[in-house]
Amino acid sequence: xxxxxxxxxxxxxxxxxxxxxxxxxxxxxxxxxxxxxxxxxxxxxxxxxxxxxxxxxxxxxxxxxxxxxxxxxxxxxxxxxxxxxxxxxxxxxxxxxxxxxxxxxxxxxxxxxxxxxxxxxxxxxxxxxxxxxxxxxxxxxxxxxxxxxxxxxxxxxxxxxxxxxxxxxxxxxxxxxxxxxxxxxxxxxxxxxxxxxxxxxxxxxxxxxxxxxxxxxxxxxxxxxxxxxxxxxxxxxxxxxxxxxxxxxxxxxxxxxxxxxxxxxxxxxxxxxxxxxxxxxxxxxxxxxxxxxxxxxxxxxxxxxxxxxxxxxxxxxxxxxxxxxxxxxxxxxxxxxxxxxxxxxxxxxxxxxxxxxxxxxxxxxxxxxxxxxxxxxxxxxxxxxxxxxxxxxxxxxxxxxxxxxxxxxxxxxxxxxxxxxxxxxxxxxxxxxxxxxxxxxxxxxxxxxxxxxxxxxxxxxxxxxxxxxxxxxxxxxxxxxxxxxxxxxxxxxxxxxxxxxxxxxxxxxxxxxxxxxxxxxxxxxxxxxxxxxxxxxxxxxxxxxxxxxxxxxxxxxxxxxxxxxxxxxxxxxxxxxxxxxxxxxxxxxxxxxxxxxxxxxxxxxxxxxxxxxxxxxxxxxxxxxxxxxxxxxxxxxxxxxxxxxxxxxxxxxxxxxxxxxxxxxxxxxxxxxxxxxxxxxxxxxxxxxxxxxxxxxxxxxxxxxxxxxxxxxxxxxxxxxxxxxxxxxxxxxxxxxxxxxxxxxxxxxxxxxxxxxxxxxxxxxxxxxxxxxxxxxxxxxxxxxxxxxxxxxxxxxxxxxxxxxxxxxxxxxxxxxxxxxxxxxxxxxxxxxxxxxxxxxxxxxxxxxxxxxxxxxxxxxxxxxxxxxxxxxxxxxxxxxxxxxxxxxxxxxxxxxxxxxxxxxxxxxxxxxxxxxxxxxxxxxxxxxxxxxxxxxxxxxxxxxxxxxxxxxx
Numbered sequence: 010x011x012x013x014x015x016x017x018x019x020x021x022x023x024x025x026x027x028x029x030x031x032x033x034x035x036x037x038x039x040x041x042x043x044x045x046x047x048x049x050x051x052x053x054x055x056x057x058x059x060x061x062x063x064x065x066x067x068x069x070x071x072x073x074x075x076x077x078x079x080x081x082x083x084x085x086x087x088x089x090x091x092x093x094x095x096x097x098x099x100x101x102x103x104x105x106x107x108x109x110x111x112x113x114x115x116x117x118x119x120x121x122x123x124x125x126x127x128x129x130x131x132x133x134x135x136x137x138x139x140x141x142x143x144x145x146x147x148x149x150x151x152x153x154x155x156x157x158x159x160x161x162x163x164x165x166x167x168x169x170x171x172x173x174x175x176x177x178x179x180x181x182x183x184x185x186x187x188x189x190x191x192x193x194x195x196x197x198x199x200x201x202x203x204x205x206x207x208x209x210x211x212x213x214x215x216x217x218x219x220x221x222x223x224x225x226x227x228x229x230x231x232x233x234x235x236x237x238x239x240x241x242x243x244x245x246x247x248x249x250x251x252x253x254x255x256x257x258x259x260x261x262x263x264x265x266x267x268x269x270x271x272x273x274x275x276x277x278x279x280x281x282x283x284x285x286x287x288x289x290x291x292x293x294x295x296x297x298x299x300x301x302x303x304x305x306x307x308x309x310x311x312x313x314x315x316x317x318x319x320x321x322x323x324x325x326x327x328x329x330x331x332x333x334x335x336x337x338x339x340x341x342x343x344x345x346x347x348x349x350x351x352x353x354x355x356x357x358x359x360x361x362x363x364x365x366x367x368x369x370x371x372x373x374x375x376x377x378x379x380x381x382x383x384x385x386x387x388x389x390x391x392x393x394x395x396x397x398x399x400x401x402x403x404x405x406x407x408x409x410x411x412x413x414x415x416x417x418x419x420x421x422x423x424x425x426x427x428x429x430x431x432x433x434x435x436x437x438x439x440x441x442x443x444x445x446x447x448x449x450x451x452x453x454x455x456x457x458x459x460x461x462x463x464x465x466x467x468x469x470x471x472x473x474x475x476x477x478x479x480x481x482x483x484x485x486x487x488x489x490x491x492x493x494x495x496x497x498x499x500x501x502x503x504x505x506x507x508x509x510x511x512x513x514x515x516x517x518x519x520x521x522x523x524x525x526x527x528x529x530x531x532x533x534x535x536x537x538x539x540x541x542x543x544x545x546x547x548x549x550x551x552x553x554x555x556x557x558x559x560x561x562x563x564x565x566x567x568x569x570x571x572x573x574x575x576x577x578x579x580x581x582x583x584x585x586x587x588x589x590x591x592x593x594x595x596x597x598x599x600x601x602x603x604x605x606x607x608x609x610x611x612x613x614x615x616x617x618x619x620x621x622x623x624x625x626x627x628x629x630x631x632x633x634x635x636x637x638x639x640x641x642x643x644x645x646x647x648x649x650x651x652x653x654x655x656x657x658x659x660x661x662x663x664x665x666x667x668x669x670x671x672x673x674x675x676x677x678x679x680x681x682x683x684x685x686x687x688x689x690x691x692x693x694x695x696x697x698x699x700x701x702x703x704x705x706x707x708x709x710x711x712x713x714x715x716x717x718x719x720x721x722x723x724x725x726x727x728x729x730x731x732x733x734x735x736x737x738x739x740x741x742x743x744x745x746x747x748x749x750x751x752x753x754x755x756x757x758x759x760x761x762x763x764x765x766x767x768x769x770x771x772x773x774x775x776x777x778x779x780x781x782x783x784x785x786x787x788x789x790x791x792x793x794x795x796x797x798x799x800x801x802x803x804x805x806x807x808x809x810x811x812x813x814x815x816x817x818x819x820x821x822x823x824x825x826x827x828x829x830x831x832x833x834x835x836x837x838x839x840x841x842x843x844x845x846x847x848x849x850x851x852x853x854x855x856x857x858x859x860x861x862x863x864x865x866x867x868x869x870x871x872x873x874x875x876x877x878x879x880x881x882x883x884x885x886x887x888x889x890x891x892x893x894x895x896x897x898x899x900x901x902x903x904x905x906x907x908x909x910x911x912x913x914x915x916x917x918x919x920x921x922x923x924x925x926x927x928x929x930x931x932x933x934x935x936x937x938x939x940x941x942x943x944x945x946x947x948x949x950x951x952x953x954x955x956x957x958x959x960x961x962x963x
Contacts, residue, residue: 041072041121041129049133050119052101056141059103061089067099069121069129080118080131087117089136101134109138109176142180146171146223146231153236158243159211162204166238169201171223171231178226185224189233193217203236211242212249212271244275247617248602255586255600255621259593259628263545263585266600266621270581272574279608283570284577288584290544290565290623291599297348297378297451297519299540299563300593300625309520311710311724313536319374319524320365322396322499323349333358337500347761353384353393353515357501365523367398367495369409369422374457374529376537381413381516382449389415392512396521397502401494405504406487408495411456412502412512416447420456420463424486437484439463441472451517453538457528469535470562540564542593542625545585556580586623591679592631592760598623631679632663633759633766642774645746651700651739654686654753654771658735660728662759681731684757686738687719696744702737709734719753731757740773750774 044065052061067077077091077099088104099119115136121129148171155167175181186201194207195217203219219236250269257264266288274281292299310319324331325347326339337358338350350356360367377395384391397410410421418441445452445467455466465472465479496503499521501510520537543564552558556571558580569580586598600623604616637658662679692699699720701713711724711734722734740751751773757766 039072041069041123043132045132052136055139061101072123075124109140140177142227144174148234173225184226189220263587283607286604289601300542315533322521348519351500351514360497374524376455377521378519393514394502400505401496402505434483438482440480469538541590542588547583595627635769648742648745682725683723687754689752692717700739
């Protein structure tokens, strides 16, 4: 026994497994047992690997284990092997890589074998082969083909199917189908079902070829399969080839709308007698019913050649002379004419007497744009006045009026008692029943009166009288009254007895104007209504015998009828759209094409209507640029005779790359419709004026208004004509010595303010002369010119270079004429005055100085008598000389009497000269109470004691 123990210890030390062998020794006679539950072992192995991950780890206890063995009791090949590791655990491996697609699971038994030869009980091992995504999906068919009818939407056109050889759902199932061909009207779902998203059109495409792929759940993609969908041509009644949208670029001329249109009449159940088609352009949502030029009423009248004497009763709010318009509500007026809204309760304005003579002449024209609809829950006989002239107080007599009542347009003209027998009825009221009055669309109305010959124009077309339309009502003349004037109103009528407005208008008005003493020409009224956009009618070359083509007056509707289907298609193909406006309103214009067929048996068959639209694209925005000099310096005499404020003005419109492109596109020469000249500060009308060239204004038909704040020039005219007017504007100033400079600002606009120019600033600078210390002869004719003569040898400088500091310093005595300093006491005289021992010489010099002073005062009195102008406060304008703190009194001595003079040896009576101060606005204080004495004897008033006035000194 001892020997046996020694041998075991020796083996442990040499084999390195002493502890195990000791345990084995402890279980030498035991039976091994596997550490497994009743369910056995479970193993996982990937297709591309051999090591099996077994749970739990294979281990045996109870005896010394020398090996593990696979016992296949399930009669299935088990391509695995098991080996014993050094730590007593078993490792299970596949003898080769396995294929899940062939066999997914294996099952076999294992036992543990002790070194004594004893074996454990069997334990079952379950092996699962883990799948990898080694196969891509494949379609069951190499390609797919289907036939469908045009014009239908299908729930399912065709179903494609793919499979995957991978053994598990993760990689073997198909999870997604996709159409690789882009921009096709088809979709496919995850089941492989293909359907169309819009009806197919044989004319658009005879067949569609799609490339479809499938994805397994591991997102492995298949090889694409081709799916062909063929479209069967189905004949159906209606128009084909009409696009849903037609883009129109500004200034592109005429754009053909439906060049590929075809009319299908295949299933008409009768013999065709005639075919009718009507194409309508809808523009009612734009401005006043269509795209018209963006000009003011006056500018439109100027373009159409209308009389310039017409008075605009609804001018642009804020324009000069339009103060009465402040209470009305209006739009911006940039896209079309300025439109005013009247609410039917309070919106109304009274026209000032200086705007329009309230007494109409026997010949006149009243015109306006109006948009009106029937009033709900309102008495249909209530008047809605557009224009009304009534008694201003006491009574409510309506002298003349233009109003709407019961959807009728009514003109009232009451004769005055001086115009005929008071006992004779004469026509006084004309009532037109026309549908346009209450259709809630914009229409242009003009009524022309000439010796009671009344003519109404609607949308530029003369209304032809019908039986009892207009209905004419007779009335007595107005009876004579005293001390009664009239009140002219727009939007209501003044009730003099109640002192308030009544009969308010509800709707929209624009461009209300009155022309007295003449009537407007019919062609002018047609031009005022003319629309810039319209349908373009095909030329007569396309019209064959048996066909007829009609169009509306405003070219928004074209009707074609005849018995020739082919010619019908040709005419519809050649209908176009045009917009001659240089800057059209962008947006959508709807098109509506309706057709019908007349059969031989009289039965009418309607063809399905077609909807389309024209999309007017955004025009390129122009840029109005004003260039020129920014500063002009002129001398006194130039300002008195007149200075042109914009001598080198240049206005350009930058929109197109070159003039060649403008000529190629046949674009009209650009125009301006207004220019505003502003002056800072405002003009002093006593000696300043702004003059405009009347001849040029009349030549070009441009209106102008001048005020103390500047000038406004209005009227649509070519840019070069505006330049010629602006270049001749002159500014005059009879007292330029009061100013340093004048600032003028110019802004011009195109298309009624829709496009504004830059702010062009021009500064006129006054050149003030610099006075020398040399005594010069005095001229009583024009002291300003004499002073200028004294300074000819000194270069003139702008006034801002001569500004003195605003504080008072002592200065030497000077002789002053008017507003200018003439001479200063010479250095030699100053030496004499400073010598206390030369009293006689001092007295002589002072007497001479006093004599010169009296001569100067005499000259001033003469000039004041002739000019009747008094010294004005310099603070009246910010550009004037500021001497509020520089009130200088020339005072050689405190008490000046020719025979008695007190002198000192100090510098008490000397004033130091300020060489930097200007000499244009310094004046004497003297008594001018006897200004009427201009008989040449000189002033008789006593000169005050001259002294420094420092009450305003800073």
